[in-house]
Amino acid sequence: MSTSSLKSLQTSTLTTLLSTPTQPWKILIYDPHCRSIVSPLLTVSGLRSRGVTLHLALDSNRTGVPGVEVVYFVEANEENVKRIIQDIERNLYTADIHIFFPSKLPRPLLETLGRGLHSLNAVNRVKTLQDVYCDFRCQLDLFDLMVPESFNKSIGGTELEMEQFCSVVSSKLLSLLSVLQIIPIIRTPPNSCSSLIASQTSKLLKDHPITGPRVPLIICDRDLYPDGLWWHESCYLPLLYDVLSGSGEKVGGVDIGSGEFLREYGYKSFPDVVEGNSTVLKGIEASEARLRNAGEVSDLQSAVDDLPKLMDKKKEVESHTGLLQAAMEKIGERQIPMLVDLESRLSSCSDKVAKEVTDVLKSEEISLEDKLRLASIAGLHGFESSVVSSWFSLLPPSPCLDFVMQRRSLKMNVKPSPPTSSHGGDLLAAAGSVLGGVGAELVREAGRKVERLKGKGSMRDLTRAVSAVLEGGKEDHEWEYWDVKLKEPRVNDVRDRPGRSTKGGKVVVLMVGGGGFGEYGNLREGLGREWEVIYGGTEIKTAKKFLNDVTG
Amino acid sequence: MQVSRLNDLHAFTSSLPPLTASPPPLPPTPAATLETLKNFHNSSSSLSLKIASTAEKLQLLSSVVKKNSIFMDDSKKVNGMVDEIKRDLESIHQTMSSLDSTLSSARTSIPSSTRDHSIAILSTLKTTVTTTATEFKQVLLTRSSSLKTSSDRKKKFGRTGGLAERGKLQSLKTINLTQSTVSPSKLGVTHRGVGRVGEDGLVRPGIKSTKSIGGADEVVSVQYYNQTEGGGESGGHIMTPLEMQVMEEGEEQTQLLIPSGGEYLEQRAEAVSQIESSITELGGVFQKLAVMIGEHKELVERVEDNVEQAHGNVEGGMGQLMQTLEGLRSGRMLGIKITAVMVLFIIFFITFLA
Numbered sequence: 083m084s085t086s087s088l089k090s091l092q093t094s095t096l097t098t099l100l101s102t103p104t105q106p107w108k109i110l111i112y113d114p115h116c117r118s119i120v121s122p123l124l125t126v127s128g129l130r131s132r133g134v135t136l137h138l139a140l141d142s143n144r145t146g147v148p149g150v151e152v153v154y155f156v157e158a159n160e161e162n163v164k165r166i167i168q169d170i171e172r173n174l175y176t177a178d179i180h181i182f183f184p185s186k187l188p189r190p191l192l193e194t195l196g197r198g199l200h201s202l203n204a205v206n207r208v209k210t211l212q213d214v215y216c217d218f219r220c221q222l223d224l225f226d227l228m229v230p231e232s233f234n235k236s237i238g239g240t241e242l243e244m245e246q247f248c249s250v251v252s253s254k255l256l257s258l259l260s261v262l263q264i265i266p267i268i269r270t271p272p273n274s275c276s277s278l279i280a281s282q283t284s285k286l287l288k289d290h291p292i293t294g295p296r297v298p299l300i301i302c303d304r305d306l307y308p309d310g311l312w313w314h315e316s317c318y319l320p321l322l323y324d325v326l327s328g329s330g331e332k333v334g335g336v337d338i339g340s341g342e343f344l345r346e347y348g349y350k351s352f353p354d355v356v357e358g359n360s361t362v363l364k365g366i367e368a369s370e371a372r373l374r375n376a377g378e379v380s381d382l383q384s385a386v387d388d389l390p391k392l393m394d395k396k397k398e399v400e401s402h403t404g405l406l407q408a409a410m411e412k413i414g415e416r417q418i419p420m421l422v423d424l425e426s427r428l429s430s431c432s433d434k435v436a437k438e439v440t441d442v443l444k445s446e447e448i449s450l451e452d453k454l455r456l457a458s459i460a461g462l463h464g465f466e467s468s469v470v471s472s473w474f475s476l477l478p479p480s481p482c483l484d485f486v487m488q489r490r491s492l493k494m495n496v497k498p499s500p501p502t503s504s505h506g507g508d509l510l511a512a513a514g515s516v517l518g519g520v521g522a523e524l525v526r527e528a529g530r531k532v533e534r535l536k537g538k539g540s541m542r543d544l545t546r547a548v549s550a551v552l553e554g555g556k557e558d559h560e561w562e563y564w565d566v567k568l569k570e571p572r573v574n575d576v577r578d579r580p581g582r583s584t585k586g587g588k589v590v591v592l593m594v595g596g597g598g599f600g601e602y603g604n605l606r607e608g609l610g611r612e613w614e615v616i617y618g619g620t621e622i623k624t625a626k627k628f629l630n631d632v633t634g
Numbered sequence: 635m636q637v638s639r640l641n642d643l644h645a646f647t648s649s650l651p652p653l654t655a656s657p658p659p660l661p662p663t664p665a666a667t668l669e670t671l672k673n674f675h676n677s678s679s680s681l682s683l684k685i686a687s688t689a690e691k692l693q694l695l696s697s698v699v700k701k702n703s704i705f706m707d708d709s710k711k712v713n714g715m716v717d718e719i720k721r722d723l724e725s726i727h728q729t730m731s732s733l734d735s736t737l738s739s740a741r742t743s744i745p746s747s748t749r750d751h752s753i754a755i756l757s758t759l760k761t762t763v764t765t766t767a768t769e770f771k772q773v774l775l776t777r778s779s780s781l782k783t784s785s786d787r788k789k790k791f792g793r794t795g796g797l798a799e800r801g802k803l804q805s806l807k808t809i810n811l812t813q814s815t816v817s818p819s820k821l822g823v824t825h826r827g828v829g830r831v832g833e834d835g836l837v838r839p840g841i842k843s844t845k846s847i848g849g850a851d852e853v854v855s856v857q858y859y860n861q862t863e864g865g866g867e868s869g870g871h872i873m874t875p876l877e878m879q880v881m882e883e884g885e886e887q888t889q890l891l892i893p894s895g896g897e898y899l900e901q902r903a904e905a906v907s908q909i910e911s912s913i914t915e916l917g918g919v920f921q922k923l924a925v926m927i928g929e930h931k932e933l934v935e936r937v938e939d940n941v942e943q944a945h946g947n948v949e950g951g952m953g954q955l956m957q958t959l960e961g962l963r964s965g966r967m968l969g970i971k972i973t974a975v976m977v978l979f980i981i982f983f984i985t986f987l988a
Binding site for chain 2: 214261
C-alpha cells in the first residue's frame, strides 16, 4: 500500500542513520520527540538487529559506557544541545559521537554546540553532525507532523504567531517531501492558512532542492472542512479509534502496528471485517490442522517451516477478533449504526431526515458527544436555518455550535452542492448471518446491531473538493496553484497552469489543524483505486479531541 | 535528505579564539570497568567470529546433505562435519556461559549502563546462536529423514527375494517382456542394470521397479510394467527405448555410488544411530539456550514510553497522596487550634465570670 511505502522509506532513513558508526554495537540516545518517530517503525529487536544495544532517553539519569560509539537522535533545541555538551563534559561515552537532528539545526544552536565543544577541546570527538529531515511520524498509514494544538494555532493568534506556526509546519512538510522524494505541485484553498504554508514551503524547497517525480500536494484547512473528523464511521480502523481509546499503534491496549489482516481489512466496512476475520481464522485453522497431521516426510519439513508463521498470523487475527468483540459492545451501546445511517442520509435534506435528527437529539440514550457531532454535521448541510436553530436549541449551549453556525453562514453563501450519492444500507441484511462464524455468541449478538454499518459512505465535502481539484472541477479553478519549479511559484492565471497529463497516481493530502482515520478512509474510497492517497495532518486526532479543540 | 553540518561546525570552531586555559580534565573512567569491558568485547568479538565460521560450515554441510539426500556415499565426511559443528556449538555455548557468569560476577563493579550494554550484546549473540543451532537441527532432521526413507525403501524392496518369489517374479517378467515390443538386444542392455537399487529418483509413475537382493551373488530381477491405474497412459503403454535408456543410465549411476549391500546397510544404520544421538545431545544444548533466551522476551516490544508513563502516574499519585496528607494535617492543626481557643475561652469564662 501507498503509505506502507512511506513507512518503509522512513525506516530506511533511520537505518542509514543507525549504520553510520563504524563499530557493530552502538548506543542510541533520543528525546521523547524522536522516540515517537522511531517507535512506530522499529521494535526493540529491530534496533538490536541494527546493532543498537541500548536505547536511552536523553533526559534520563544515564551512566557511562566507555569505548562504545553513541548516536544522538534528538530534536534541535537548546536544552538538548546543552545536554549533549554535558554528556561530553562528564565523559560518559569515550568513543566517537554521532549527532543527528530530525530537522534543521538553527545557526545559533550550532554556535552554542560549537562553543561548548571548543571549550572542552572535543570538537574532533564529534564524527557526524547531520540534519536528517525526517521530522514526522507514521501512525499506521497516516503521517503525523506532530504540531500540538495545531487547530487553534491555524485559526487564531497574532500575525507573528501565525507566521511561526506556518514556518514550523512547512519545515516539517519539507521533511515529509524529502523522505517521500517527490516534488510537489501545491494546491490550497484561496487566502487561507494553507496558502501561507504553501508559500513558505516553496521558499524552503528552493533552498533544499529535492529530486523526484512531481506529485500533487493538497494542503487544506481543518476549519474549512470541520465535519471531516466528526462523522460516525462504518470502516473498521476509524471505528476502532473512535470507540476504543487508542493512540499511535495501540488501540485498546493491543498493538496493531503491522500485519496483513489490517492491511487488507483496515478500511472495509465492519460486518465485512467480522466476516473476513472468521474466514481467515478458519482458513488458518484448517491449514494448521493439515500441517499438524502431516505424515509424509516432505510435509514434515514444510510443517517445520510454516507452522511458526502460521501461528503468528493466527495470533494476529485472534487479537483482531478480540478487538472486534470489544468494539461491538461499544458500537451497540452508542447506537453508532443508527447514527451512521442517519448521517449518510443527511445530504437529501428532507423533512423526514430533519425529524429523525430532532428525535435523536431529544433521545436520552445518545451521549452528548455523539449528539454534538451529529448536530454539527447536520448543521453544515443545506437544511433551513430555522430547522438548524431548533436542533441547536435542544442541546446545551456550546462554543462548538457557535463555530458551526459561523461556518454555516460562510458556507451557505456558496451554493450547496447536490447530493453526490446515497448509501446502500440494506445491502447488509445478509452480513448478520455470516457473523456466526467467529463463534462467540457475543459477537453474533452485537453483529445484529451493526448490520446496518455496511452502508457505503458518500463522498464528503473534503473528498469532493479534492477530487474536483484533481480532476478539473470547480475547485480546480478556484484553488491556488503553486509550482516550485517556476521562478514565481504562485500561478494566478488558470491558463498558465500546465494541463494534467495523467489521471491517477500519487497524491499527498495534508490537513492543517489535524486529520483522522475516518477522513482518510473516505478519501481513499472517494478517489477510487487510481489514486494512491498519502494522507496525514499536523496532528492525528479523534472526533472527541477535535470537539474539545473547538470548544476551547 | 541528509545534510551534514560538520563543516559548518568546524568552520565556526576554528573561528573561535584558541583556548587560553586548558579544559578541565575529563573525569577518568574507572580502570576496572575498562578492563572488564575490554575483556568482554574481546571475547564477544571472537565469539561472533566463531559463530560466523560455524554458520559457514553449516551451510556447507547443508548443501552436501541436500545433494546426497539419497545416496549417502560420503557419509563419513558428513559425519565428520556434523561432529565438528557439534563441537563448535558446544564450545560457543561454553564461552557464552562463561561470559554470562563474568557479567553476573562483575555486577557490582561496573556501572549499570555498561552492564546493560554487554548483556544486550550477549543476548543478540545468543539469538544468532539459536538460529544457527536451529538450522543445524533442521539439517540433521533432513538427513535423518532422507536416511529413513531410503532404508524404508530398502526394506520394502530389498529383502523380498526368496527363491520362490524369485521364480514368481521371473515368470512375471516373462509375461511383461512378451507384452513389450522392445527388441531383444535392448533387453540385454536393460539387464546389465539389473540388480541395482532402483530408487534413483528416476522411478516415474507408471514404472515400478522391483528388486531383490538374494544372497551374495545378487541375482535380481527388475521388471518394468505398466500400472493400470497410472492415469491416461495406462494399459498398453509401451516403454520407449529412450525411457529405457534413461532408466539404465540412472541405474548405472547407482552402481557407481553404492557399495555392496551388507556393508552399505550397516553404514547406514550406523549413520542413523549417530544422527539420533547427536539430536539428543543437541536437545540438551537447546534447553540451555531456551532458558537463556527466555530471559530476553522483551525483544518484540516497541520503544514505548509505557514505563515512563507508569512512572509518571506513580509520581502523580504520590503527589496527590502527599497533598491529601498535607490537607489532613492542616485540618488537624486547625482543629487543634480551634479547640485550644475554645478551651481558653471556657477557662476565661470560668475564672473571670463565674
